[in-house]
Structure formats: C-alpha cells, structure tokens
Amino acid sequence: MIQNIRKVALLGMGTVGGGVYKIIEKQKNELIHKIGAELEISKVLVRNKGKYANLIAPEKLTDQWSDIIEDDSIEIVVEVMGGIEPAATYIKEALQKGKHVVTANKDLIAVQGHELLELAKTNHCDLLFEAAVAGGIPIIRPLNQCLAGNEITEVMGIINGTTNFILTKMSEEGMDFAEALQLATDLGYAEADPTADIEGHDAGRKLAILASLAFNSPVTFQNVYTEGISKISAKDIRYAHELGCEIKLLGIAKNTEDGIEVKVHPTMIPQSHPLAAVNDSYNAVFIHGDAVGDAMFYGRGAGELPTGSAVVGDILDVARNIQFHCTGRIGSSCYKNIPIKDIKETKSSYYVRMKLEDRAGTLAALAGVFGSNNVSISMLLQKTKDEKTADVVIVTYDVLEKQFMDSIIVISNMSMVKEISSIIRVYH
Ligand SMILES: NC(=O)C1=CN([C@@H]2O[C@H](COP(=O)(O)OP(=O)(O)OC[C@H]3O[C@@H](n4cnc5c(N)ncnc54)[C@H](OP(=O)(O)O)[C@@H]3O)[C@@H](O)[C@H]2O)C=CC1
Ligand SMILES: N[C@@H](CC=O)C(=O)O
Numbered sequence: 001m002i003q004n005i006r007k008v009a010l011l012g013m014g015t016v017g018g019g020v021y022k023i024i025e026k027q028k029n030e031l032i033h034k035i036g037a038e039l040e041i042s043k044v045l046v047r048n049k050g051k052y053a054n055l056i057a058p059e060k061l062t063d064q065w066s067d068i069i070e071d072d073s074i075e076i077v078v079e080v081m082g083g084i085e086p087a088a089t090y091i092k093e094a095l096q097k098g099k100h101v102v103t104a105n106k107d108l109i110a111v112q113g114h115e116l117l118e119l120a121k122t123n124h125c126d127l128l129f130e131a132a133v134a135g136g137i138p139i140i141r142p143l144n145q146c147l148a149g150n151e152i153t154e155v156m157g158i159i160n161g162t163t164n165f166i167l168t169k170m171s172e173e174g175m176d177f178a179e180a181l182q183l184a185t186d187l188g189y190a191e192a193d194p195t196a197d198i199e200g201h202d203a204g205r206k207l208a209i210l211a212s213l214a215f216n217s218p219v220t221f222q223n224v225y226t227e228g229i230s231k232i233s234a235k236d237i238r239y240a241h242e243l244g245c246e247i248k249l250l251g252i253a254k255n256t257e258d259g260i261e262v263k264v265h266p267t268m269i270p271q272s273h274p275l276a277a278v279n280d281s282y283n284a285v286f287i288h289g290d291a292v293g294d295a296m297f298y299g300r301g302a303g304e305l306p307t308g309s310a311v312v313g314d315i316l317d318v319a320r321n322i323q324f325h326c327t328g329r330i331g332s333s334c335y336k337n338i339p340i341k342d343i344k345e346t347k348s349s350y351y352v353r354m355k356l357e358d359r360a361g362t363l364a365a366l367a368g369v370f371g372s373n374n375v376s377i378s379m380l381l382q383k384t385k386d387e388k389t390a391d392v393v394i395v396t397y398d399v400l401e402k403q404f405m406d407s408i409i410v411i412s413n414m415s416m417v418k419e420i421s422s423i424i425r426v427y428h
C-alpha cells in the first residue's frame with residue numbers, strides 16, 4: 001500500500017504545463033524510487049476548460065482557484081500560467097497556507113522574487129524556479145548551491161531561445177524576421193506576447209534573476225538596460241560574417257569595483273567564441289567565479305519538454321524535502337546592496353553602419369568627431385552603394401558608452417551623413 005502520495009496542483013496547461021504533465025505521466029513508475037513517494041497531479045487550473053476536456057480527466061480540471069487553495073491535501077502548487085497576476089496572488093496565498101511552490105515565471109520572479117522567497121522562508125516552504133531562466137538548463141540550483149563558495153564576478157550568455165532561433169534562421173537560412181518569429185511561436189518558444197522576447201525584455205528579466213543570485217544583491221528587471229533584435233538586418237548579419245563574427249542577443253552582468261552592470265543587447269561575437277555556435281532555441285550561460293574559474297552551462301532554453309524537465313526537477317526536489325522534513329532551506333540570498341551602474345558608465349566596442357555621401361573629406365570628418373571624443377577606430381569598411389552614397393562600417397576600440405553616444409549625436413547632424421543605419425556592440 002503506497003503510504004506517501006504527494007498531491008500536486010498544476011496552474012496552467014499550455015506549452016510548459018503540458019510538458020510537465022507528460023513527463024510526470026511517463027515517470028510515474030520511477031518516482032517511488034526517486035523520491036520515496038508517488039506523485040499525483042490532482043488538480044489542473046485553466047481559464048477555458050473546454051480546451052482541455054480531451055486531455056485532462058474532468059474531475060481534475062477546474063477554472064476555480066478555490067478548488068486548489070482550499071484543498072489541504074495539495075502540498076505542491078506548480079505555477080505555469082505566466083504573467084504577474086493572478087500568479088503573484090495565487091503563489092502568496094499558497095505559501096501562506098504552507099503549500100510549496102514551483103514556478104517558471106521569470107516575469108514575476110524578476111520583480112517580486114526577493115519578497116516571495118522571504119515569504120516562503122517565513123512559512124518554511126520551498127519556492128523553486130529553475131525553469132524561469134534558460135529553460136531546461138540547470139542554472140539556478142548551481143548558482144544557489146554548487147557555486148555558492150565562489151565570488152562570482154560575471155554572468156553572461158544567450159538566455160532567450162526565441163531570439164536565438166530567429167537569428168539562427170536569418171543567419172544560416174536567410175529567413176526573414178517575421179517568418180522566423182512565426183516558426184518560433186508555432187514551436188511554443190515565444191512568450192504569450194512575443195514582444196517580450198524580441199525587445200530583450202524576457203532576457204532582461206532572466207538576467208536580473210541571474211545577477212541577483214550570482215552577486216547576492218537585489219537586481220530587478222527595471223535595473224536592466226534592454227535592447228532587442230528588431231533592428232538587426234540581413235545586411236548587418238552579412239557584414240558581421242565579413243568581420244568573422246556572429247550576431248547574438250547577449251545578457252551581460254558584471255560585478256565591478258564600482259557597481260553592477262546589467263545589460264541585454266544584440267552583440268557581435270567572434271566566430272571562434274563558443275557562444276557563436278549556440279544556435280536555434282539553445283541557450284548558454286557563462287559564469288566566472290574566483291574558485292571555479294570559467295564555467296559554461298548549455299542546453300535548450302525553451303520548449304515544452306526541456307522546460308518541463310526543469311519544472312519536474314524542482315517538483316521532485318520539493319517532494320524529497322517534504323519526505324525528509326527539510327523544506328524552506330533556501331530563502332533570498334540577497335544580503336548585499338550593490339549599486340547598479342547606468343549603461344552610460346559601461347564600456348564596449350561598437351560596430352556602426354552609416355550611409356554617407358561618397359565625397360572627399362567625409363571619412364576624415366567622421367574620424368575627427370570620433371577623435372575629439374577619444375573614440376579610437378579599430379576598423380573601417382566602405383561598400384559603395386551607388387554613385388552618390390556609400391555604406392560605411394566603423395568598429396571602435398573599447399570606449400565608454402557616453403563618449404561613443406556623444407560622437408553619434410554630432411555625426412547624426414552632419415550633412416554628409418544620410419543615415420546611421422545600425423549600432424551593435426562588439427564582444428571581444
Ligand atoms: N514556453 C517556454 O518555452 C517557456 C515558458 N516559460 C514560462 O512558463 C510560463 C508558461 O508559459 P507557456 O506554457 O509557454 O504559456 P502558455 O500560454 O502556453 O500556457 C499558459 C497556460 O496557463 C493558463 N492560464 C493563463 N492565465 C490563467 C489564469 N488567469 N487562470 C487560469 N489559467 C490560466 C492558460 O489556460 P487557457 O489556455 O485556458 O487560457 C494556459 O493553459 C510563463 O511564465 C513563461 O514565461 C519559461 C520557460 C520556457
Ligand atoms: N520565450 C522564452 C521562453 C523561455 O524562457 C524564450 O524564448 O527563451
């Protein structure tokens with residue numbers, strides 16, 4: 001007779017919820033050996049029950065939160081609905097009633113994570129969110145546990161599968177942006193509103209979570225500079241290849257002696273760098289710690305089963321903690337309060353593509369403006385476009401954002417400059 005049955009409520013049965021359901025069903029006979037108990041999904045909360053009638057037994061399916069919060073036999077609530085509300089309210093009520101929570105909701109954790117973790121600890125509950133960052137890749141547990149003995153100074157990588165998929169299709173197959181986005185959406189990678197992916201906001205939320213855990217200091221989504229990929233053109237991808245680079249949407253967090261830098265933006269990466277080969281929905285996260293040195297985590301950052309894998313891993317962790325009476329061990333690890341640097345105070349190398357009047361003195365005038373702002377040019381490419389104008393690409397050495405942008409303001413007002421077509425930071 002099975003003595004231990006851990007009852008789970010699943011909030012949401014979409015891409016991720018469906019993956020969780022499939023994995024638990026498939027692992028049914030293994031779980032008793034893995035966690036010393038049986039796992040039962042006893043309730044599934046959705047908005048539109050009709051949509052799931054042929055997927056979930058009617059007695060499990062509900063559109064009423066009260067069916068879950070008032071059921072004391074349910075010990076673990078798995079939130080995979082998305083959005084801030086009602087997810088935040090449901091999670092708080094669950095924790096206050098002593099129910100443990102697993103979530104994939106980076107929108108919520110990126111703005112209320114510290115408060116929710118403190119609430120979980122007060123109620124001796126687990127609040128786990130491995131799936132919230134980099135999907136199926138274990139990165140939260142390594143930061144919270146495996147690498148806790150390190151002073152981590154940098155976390156950077158590709159942490160959005162949708163945009164990585166789009167850039168890969170554009171770069172390798174010449175696919176246009178809209179077609180690649182539609183494909184990513186059909187594959188279940190994109191957020192409910194794909195603008196979050198495209199404009200870098202999803203990666204920004206994940207980077208805020210990573211930076212908070214890595215540097216033990218609160219970083220919220222509002223602190224992160226975000227720039228998306230909607231302005232990246234096929235021409236930029238072509239010029240990047242000529243420069244021996246790939247264009248990727250990178251999240252970069254650094255703990256420097258004068259504060260934390262957190263920024264998400266399209267980046268030109270040398271094709272020799274491991275991140276240049278991270279394609280499709282794959283993610284990769286680099287960590288630098290004083291003891292471990294460089295470590296890289298790689299895997300699928302989005303999708304039904306890869307994300308479901310991370311959620312189920314958390315559920316099994318909670319089930320073990322319940323079994324061995326050690327829940328609520330890990331609250332918020334943000335015991336510092338490090339200042340966040342403004343993007344203007346950060347340094348980068350810049351690729352800038354301009355359309356110029358093709359006449360004598362133009363390049364000298366440009367070089368003069370950069371020189372007067374101490375912006376040193378490392379490379380210049382000129383592609384004649386027609387008899388009057390030319391495409392000119394300039395790559396700078398590392399320089400303060402403020403110095404570079406001051407130059408761009410002057411250049412954009414010069415008569416021989418017809419257009420500043422794109423600016424992309426370059427990672428060395
Ligand atoms: N897709 C991915 O690859 C990844 C997603 N995530 C995160 O996982 C979460 C879920 O994403 P995903 O599965 O793609 O989203 P989907 O849109 O595919 O699914 C959302 C599910 O939640 C249900 N739902 C939404 N709002 C409510 C509500 N107010 N009450 C009850 N049910 C509700 C929906 O029900 P109905 O259909 O009836 O409206 C649907 O079943 C999000 O936080 C997302 O950011 C994290 C990592 C990867
Ligand atoms: N939309 C997200 C889903 C996983 O977090 C992404 O594309 O990475």
Ligand code: NA
Nearest residue numbers: 130133135137
């Ligand atoms: Na993860």
